[in-house]
Amino acid sequence: MEEFLVARGCNVDRQIKVPARWAAAKSGATTFGKNTFAYVEGIGSFVVIYTLVIDQELEYNQPTMDCHCPPHCRACIDACPTGAIYEPFKLDPERCLGFNAWMRQEKNRIPTVIPKEIRAKMGTRVHGCDLCQEACPKNHQKLQSHLPEDEFLEEIAMNFTLAKMLPMPEDFFPQERSTHYVQLYRGF
Ligand code: B12
Ligand code: SF4
Ligand code: SF4
Structure with a gap:
């Protein structure tokens, strides 16, 4: 994508930090799940988003700042072991196992000790957590598909x-x- 844009005369910067899920929904590529994830229609939330900042204005797509979750579904909220998703679309990062597993570093100026009540809930999840995505019916098809090793x-x-x-x-x-x-x- 970067080469494609450069070939068309754009300057591309990948280092500028952009709220990825916001950008993806603005571009019409994703919608929001109640677990705060960006969802691609027919694929689910197991997608990584890359953002490129360029110095030219392109034609706009129709934004999809939307949620396609079934109204009463709360499987992701119930699956979270720490209650980090405390209401639809709202996440307390300090309770999230993702945060506790790798953000607690001195260079981030965040206390490195994982609070005791969170430790008990981590189990053996020493690097991140996907429970709120695994519980989601919109991800089941993907999780059950046989991918090459x-x-x-x-x-x-x-x-x-x-x-x-x-x-x-x-x-x-x-x-x-x-x-x-x-x-x-x-x-x-
Ligand atoms: C900080 C961060 C974290 C923090 C906080 C996460 C959080 N949910 O707030 C911690 C360390 C906890 C974390 C953990 C994880 N993260 Co993280 N994280 C980020 C990071 C670097 C910045 C997010 C951020 O705070 N941005 C600033 C705020 C203002 O923007 P925002 O989060 O996008 O939210 C805005 C919009 O999206 C919008 N919005 C959000 N929800 C809704 C709903 C509706 C209806 C509407 C209209 C708008 C809307 O409004 C928000 C406010 O402006 C992004 C990468 C990036 N550059 O964006 C990855 C990112 C969000 N993380 C990602 C992943 C995969 C994870 C983990 C699964 C990793 C793991 N295996 O453990 C966990 C899951 C936790 C979770 N449930 O989200 C992916 C998500 C991919 C996806 N499909 O959504 C991202 C996008 C990285 C990437 N490039 O792919 N993460
Ligand atoms: S990644 Fe794990 S700890 Fe974080 S919000 Fe999802 S289920 Fe909760
Ligand atoms: S588990 Fe249900 S509420 Fe949560 S993101 Fe998936 S469809 Fe939406």
């Missing part, structure tokens, strides 16, 4: 057991992404 994920999954993660050295964590993980991990 991802070789890389299969390989690292074997190494990311709780027992193996406990003695992991501190300098393992700042390593960013992909093959680094595998190579590093094989090394200790």
Whole structure:
């Protein structure tokens, strides 16, 4: 997409932070679920949004600042172990396991200790949580579909057991992404 835009004379910036779900709905690509996720019609919420800021005005699509949830459904709200989704479309980030698992870092100037009442509810979810998406009927079809195995994920999954993660050295964590993980991990 970036190449496509550059070829048409646009300057593209991927570093400018944009509220992704807002932008996606404004562009007509997604609607909102009560769990605060962006939903693509017929696909569900397991989609990652990339935003590109450009220096030209394009033709506008029709925004879809809408919610297509069945009126009485609250499966996502009931599935949340910490009550982070405290009412439709409203999420208390500090209660979300996603926040507690990886945002609590000194560099973010957020206390690094996970509150005791949240710890008990984390179970073995040490990196993020998808419970409010897994409970959603609009995601069931996707979750039940048979996707080809991802070789890389299969390989690292074997190494990311709780027992193996406990003695992991501190300098393992700042390593960013992909093959680094595998190579590093094989090394200790
Ligand atoms: C901060 C953040 C978090 C925080 C807070 C999340 C929250 N729900 O508020 C924490 C750390 C808790 C978190 C956790 C997770 N996150 Co997060 N997170 C972000 C981030 C970086 C910024 C979001 C933000 O606060 N923006 C600022 C506010 C103002 O914008 P907003 O959140 O979009 O909300 C506005 C609009 O969307 C709109 N709006 C929202 N709901 C509704 C409803 C209606 C009816 C209408 C009209 C408008 C409307 O109004 C809001 C206010 O302006 C985005 C990436 C990004 N750049 O946007 C990812 C993002 C939201 N996260 C994402 C994901 C996948 C997750 C996790 C599932 C990760 C995991 N596996 O654990 C969890 C799930 C938690 C959850 N239920 O949302 C994805 C969501 C993809 C999707 N399909 O929606 C995003 C978009 C990243 C991406 N690029 O794909 N996240
Ligand atoms: S990601 Fe987990 S903890 Fe966060 S709102 Fe969804 S169900 Fe709750
Ligand atoms: S579980 Fe129900 S209320 Fe929650 S996002 Fe999915 S359809 Fe909407």
